[in-house]
Amino acid sequence: MSRAWRVARALLGSQYALMLEYRAEIALWALSGVLPLIMLGVWSGSGAGAAAGLSPQQLSHYFLAAFVVRQFTVVWLIHVFEEDALQGRLSPLLLQPLSPLWRYLAAHFSEQGTRVPFVLLMLLLVGLAAPGVLWWPSAGALLLGGLAILAAFLLRFLLQVIVTTLCFWSERAAALDRLLLIPYLFLSGLVAPLDTFPPAVRRLALATPFPWMVDFPARLLAGEPVNGALGFGAMAAWCLLLWPIAHLLWRAGLRRYSAMGA
Amino acid sequence: MSTIHARDLAKTYRISEKQPGLAGTLRHLVNRCHRDVVAVDRISFTIEPGEMVGFLGPNGAGKTTTLKMLTGLIHPSAGELEVAGHQPWRRQAAFLRQITLVMGNRQQLIWDLPALDSLRVNAAVYGIDEREAQRRIGELADMLELGPELQRPLRKLSLGQRMKAELLAALLHRPAVLFLDEPTLGLDVNAQARVRDFLADYNRRTGATVLLTSHDMGDITALCPRVLLIHQGQLFHDGSLARLTQRLAPCRQVRLELEQLQPAEAFAGFGTIESHQGHQVRLLVPRAQLTERVAALLERFAVVDLEVSDPPIEELIGGLFRQRGEASAAAAEP
Numbered sequence: 001m002s003r004a005w006r007v008a009r010a011l012l013g014s015q016y017a018l019m020l021e022y023r024a025e026i027a028l029w030a031l032s033g034v035l036p037l038i039m040l041g042v043w044s045g046s047g048a049g050a051a052a053g054l055s056p057q058q059l060s061h062y063f064l065a066a067f068v069v070r071q072f073t074v075v076w077l078i079h080v081f082e083e084d085a086l087q088g089r090l091s092p093l094l095l096q097p098l099s100p101l102w103r104y105l106a107a108h109f110s111e112q113g114t115r116v117p118f119v120l121l122m123l124l125l126v127g128l129a130a131p132g133v134l135w136w137p138s139a140g141a142l143l144l145g146g147l148a149i150l151a152a153f154l155l156r157f158l159l160q161v162i163v164t165t166l167c168f169w170s171e172r173a174a175a176l177d178r179l180l181l182i183p184y185l186f187l188s189g190l191v192a193p194l195d196t197f198p199p200a201v202r203r204l205a206l207a208t209p210f211p212w213m214v215d216f217p218a219r220l221l222a223g224e225p226v227n228g229a230l231g232f233g234a235m236a237a238w239c240l241l242l243w244p245i246a247h248l249l250w251r252a253g254l255r256r257y258s259a260m261g262a
Numbered sequence: 263m264s265t266i267h268a269r270d271l272a273k274t275y276r277i278s279e280k281q282p283g284l285a286g287t288l289r290h291l292v293n294r295c296h297r298d299v300v301a302v303d304r305i306s307f308t309i310e311p312g313e314m315v316g317f318l319g320p321n322g323a324g325k326t327t328t329l330k331m332l333t334g335l336i337h338p339s340a341g342e343l344e345v346a347g348h349q350p351w352r353r354q355a356a357f358l359r360q361i362t363l364v365m366g367n368r369q370q371l372i373w374d375l376p377a378l379d380s381l382r383v384n385a386a387v388y389g390i391d392e393r394e395a396q397r398r399i400g401e402l403a404d405m406l407e408l409g410p411e412l413q414r415p416l417r418k419l420s421l422g423q424r425m426k427a428e429l430l431a432a433l434l435h436r437p438a439v440l441f442l443d444e445p446t447l448g449l450d451v452n453a454q455a456r457v458r459d460f461l462a463d464y465n466r467r468t469g470a471t472v473l474l475t476s477h478d479m480g481d482i483t484a485l486c487p488r489v490l491l492i493h494q495g496q497l498f499h500d501g502s503l504a505r506l507t508q509r510l511a512p513c514r515q516v517r518l519e520l521e522q523l524q525p526a527e528a529f530a531g532f533g534t535i536e537s538h539q540g541h542q543v544r545l546l547v548p549r550a551q552l553t554e555r556v557a558a559l560l561e562r563f564a565v566v567d568l569e570v571s572d573p574p575i576e577e578l579i580g581g582l583f584r585q586r587g588e589a590s591a592a593a594a595e596p
Contacts (some may be wrong), residue, residue, distance in 0.1 A: 005387050010386035014372065014379045021374045091335055092370035095363055098387045243512035255352070258275065259335040 007098065012108035017234040018177050019114040026111060026141030033074065036066035037126065039191055048219070052196035057175065058224070060133050062193050064126070065145070065221035068235045070190065071119045072112050077104050078164045078177045085167050091259045101161060101250075108157065129177040137223055144228060145221030151235045158239055159209060161246040189215025208236040263347070265439055265471040266309040266332065273302040273327050292343065301327040303495035304339030304341065309473065311438075314465055316486030316503070317475040320583050322485055324362045324495040329441050342351070345441050362437040366447030369416070369428055371417060377419075381434060386439045388435035402430045427588040431455070435465065436552075438520045440464075442474040443446045446481055479575050492582055503575065510578040513546040515571050516556060519554035521564035532559055541566070546573070 019026060040063035041056055043212060054062070081104065084090040095099035127134040137145065163180065166173040185191060187210040194215045205211050216231040264440045279297055280290040302324040309315050319325045330336045331343060334350030334357065348357035371380040380401075385395035399550060403412060406426040411419055419427065426446065433440075442461070446454040462485055465472055476482055482489060482503065489506060491499035499506050516533065519541055533556050534546035547555045554569065572578075 001595075003386070006386045007383075009385045014375060014383050017375055017379060018372060088365075089367050091330075092363070092365075092368060094335060094353070095333060095358060095361070096384075096387050097358040255337055257336060259330050 003262055004216065007102070008106070011103060012110055013111035016141075018115055019110045025098050026114050027073045027118045029074070030071060030122065032117050033070050034067070034122070035185075035190055036063045036070055039063055039066075041190070047256045052060070052193070054195065056191065058222070059132075061135060061194075061222035062218055062224070064123070064133065064215055065218040066190060068119065068123075068221060069149055069152065069217045071115055072149050073156050073213060073217075074111075075108065075153070075156045075158045075160045077108070078167070079173050080104065080107070081164045082167050085257075086171060088259070090257075094254075094257070099250075105157065108153070112153075121149060137221055139223055141223045145217055147234075148217035148220045148231065149211075151232065152217050155209055155238055155242075156213055158246055162242060162249060163228050164190055165246065165249035165253045168256045184213070187211060188213050195221070209234075209242075212238065263311075264308040264344075265311045265313075266307070266473070266511050267342070267344045267407040268308070268328075268332075269306045270304040271302060271306070271328070271331060271343055271446055272300070272304050272339050273331060273336065274339045275299045275301055290383055300495050301337075302331070302492075304496040305492065305495070306341075307490055307500055308498060309469055309471055312469045312490060313464070314462075314472040314474065314486050316482035316489040317473055317492070318482065318579065320580075321477075321490040323492045325492055326443060328469050329363065329443055329473070329475065333361060333441055335363075357568075359435060361439045361441065362432040362440045362444065364428060364432045364445050366425065366444035369424065371416050371424075371427055371431055374417050376415055377431065379561055380416075381412070381431055384431055384434050385453070390435060397432055398436070399430065402433060405463060408432055408457065422449050422456075425449060425453070425457060426460075428588070429460065436468065440467075440470055440472045440474075442472065442476075444476055445474070446476065446478055454478065454480065461485055475596070483575070493577070499584075503565055507572045507575060507578065508549075510582055511573050512573075513550055513573075516544070516545045516547050516552075516559070517569045517571070518543045518559065518563070518565055518568075519567040521566050524563060528563075 008078075022069055040060055043063070044057050074116070081090070081100075084093070084100075088098065093103060120169060123134065159180070160177065163173060163177050166176060170176075187205040189211055194211050197205060211233045212231060216226065216235075219226045220228070276298055279291070279295050280286055290364060300502075305324075305328070313403060317325050317328070328334070331338045332350060334353045337351045346357060346360045347356055348360075349547075350357060350361075358429055358523075371377050381395070381399055385392065390398065399412070403409060408423065408426050408430065412427065412430075416424060416427065425534050431446070445461070446457050449457065450511060458481060461472065461474075464470060464487075472485070474481060474486060487502060489499065489501070489503050490497060499509065512567045513533070513535070520543065521541075523541065524543070526535055529535055529538075529545060533545035536546055537543040552570065554566070559565065560568070
């Protein structure tokens with residue numbers, strides 16, 4: 001068994017055990033990610049979807065898929081990293097021959113695993129409240145949608161690594177992440193499918209990484225016709241662009257690290 | 263080849279300063295003032311393989327900053343540094359596999375999980391195969407007298423048990439260099455003794471090099487034949503504890519228990535009176551005149567008990583730093 005696989009198994013195992021300890025908190029987090037369901041309610045009554053050429057069924061499928069995408073692409077790295085850096089918990093992690101970022105990544109995957117039953121329960125409740133709104137995606141949509149969700153999560157994680165490295169320069173870098181939340185909310189497709197945007201705004205949105213984080217995987221999962229090659233290609237391009245930036249900032253940040261609190 | 267080689271090692275922090283009050287806050291916002299603080303000021307020392315060295319100094323002396331540089335957590339501002347054949351700040355995996363840092367006030371084990379879960383992760387991270395990891399955990403657990411505690415969530419363990427579990431985790435990869443920062447902090451007397459015994463045993467068995475900081479002189483006297491004494495970022499002493507005592511205390515302490523009460527004036531000419539309470543008298547006597555003064559005391563007074571010792575090292579070091587602090591304050595005055 002390769003060392004990488006052993007490390008991954010051990011990290012995922014311990015982090016999953018840890019997340020199960022916090023299951024009540026995770027249930028509340030899952031509950032707090034209902035924005036797409038609220039937007040579904042808002043859009044269903046407005047008739048604006050029809051104006052954008054979307055049927056009520058397409059709209060409901062989109063927002064339910066966006067809800068699932070949102071649940072499995074939540075990234076909270078900056079908050080835990082900032083806390084660890086301020087409390088001195090980061091230092092022991094930096095002294096091990098494994099970047100602490102791998103631990104945080106494993107923690108995110110484990111948290112997603114813990115979220116699964118709560119997300120299923122919430123979908124069931126939606127199905128009970130609005131019979132007929134749920135649908136069963138095709139195997140292809142499930143597979144491609146699942147892959148796109150994973151890629152979207154990795155893209156969000158990478159983007160947040162960049163903001164997180166600013167913790168080495170500022171003690172309160174989490175505030176910057178809140179600033180990123182605004183374009184994320186409006187340009188990702190969480191409040192409205194990208195198809196409903198005015199053409200100029202849509203072009204602007206597509207030039208950012210945000211639509212690939214929600215709109216693209218949600219449309220794949222909902223079975224909408226999308227250009228898969230373009231979507232996955234854009235995600236790969238953004239990852240290739242962000243990776244070296246994250247790497248350079250991380251290295252520069254470590255040089256500035258003062259190991260406070262330790 | 264030395265395990266640790268530091269030459270003119272220095273660290274300067276740049277800190278921003280703010281005056282109190284609203285005006286100070288607003289001034290700080292538009293015109294931030296910075297000041298350079300020298301935490302470690304060109305210290306040089308070497309430590310040979312297998313040595314156990316105590317690192318002493320008051321709070322803020324630069325001990326922890328030095329440890330952070332030695333472990334590669336922070337970059338030195340100047341000087342040369344080599345630990346186990348590596349420049350620590352490059353944080354190469356080969357270096358990190360050879361060292362460990364135990365901080366008495368910080369933990370690496372996961373608070374809400376049993377220590378065994380964290381140990382399993384450490385074994386994988388350090389590439390120790392599962393059977394070997396089990397063997398090492400068993401061996402270290404025996405040495406540390408840990409058993410079922412390893413299967414209980416860390417938060418449910420006592421402070422002493424947690425510290426022992428932390429030591430186990432820190433030593434699982436058999437590091438050749440141990441940096442210990444207050445490893446007995448907050449432990450009771452029994453737990454302190456067990457941790458000290460364990461560290462001495464580990465050093466004997468593995469030949470690991472140990473650099474230990476502690477405010478508890480018991481740790482230092484029990485474990486470290488050599489001490490480095492640092493004050494205001496500068497190295498004040500590098501040598502044995504006995505030599506440090508001689509250097510700091512030209513006098514020895516003579517404690518007398520008398521049969522009859524005597525006035526303090528009766529001891530004038532025998533030494534400096536440190537305390538005089540009832541039948542108990544404590545004198546400081548110059549080392550060179552110790553024998554003749556003790557003989558004279560025994561001849562002059564009816565003595566029930568007599569003890570000659572060095573003053574406690576904590577008091578000596580505390581006294582030295584107070585003197586040096588007052589001297590620097592006086593020199594700084596216009």
